Amino acid sequence: MTTLKQKIERKRVLTMAHYDHDRGMNSYAFFKVHNHATGQDLVQDTFIKTWAYLVKGGKIDLMKPFLYHILNQLIIDEYRKRKTFSLEVVFKKGFEPSFDNSERILNTFDGRAAMLLIQHLPIKYEKIMRMRYAQNLSLKEISLIMGQTRNAIAVQAHRGLIKLRKLYNQTVPKNI
Secondary structure, eight states, rough: OOOOOHHHHHHHHHHHHHHHHHHHHHHHHHHHHHOHHHHHHHHHHHHHHHHHHHHHHHSOOOHHHHHHHHHHHHHHHHHHOOOHHHHHHHTTTTOOOOOGGGGGTOSSSHHHHHHHGGSSSOOHHHHHHHHIIIOOHHHHHHHHTTTTTTTHHHHHHHHHHHHHHHHHHHHSSSOO
């Protein structure tokens, strides 16, 4: 049986986690599912699952990686629910491709160009680079989310930077 002190502590921990991570998680979820409402629902479900885990007596050492791990699992479940559509059918219904809004992410042109080039990296590097530089997660947090060692994540981040630097040098003109 839990004491009043434990209940208050659980509430405080989850409230602080919501305050600290809600905005970043909503941004991440929107990036993954391309729908604000669905992304917000997934984030809410993440906090509900976290609350249920805490009520059952679970202990969370690092809240941010725990929340992102749950959110990633919910996003995967969402992907599995989705039905595939033919591009031809979508275009006939009036779909017009939109422009990438990633310009708001960084203030400088070089930063924006680098962020745009991340999508051209191999998937394993793209995930690491987005978590590391777009979401500002630490190597330890990324390793917990990805289920890999911190060293493996560091190596992948380094290799991703090398590949990104090569892409950047090939596509962005020099101002000499």
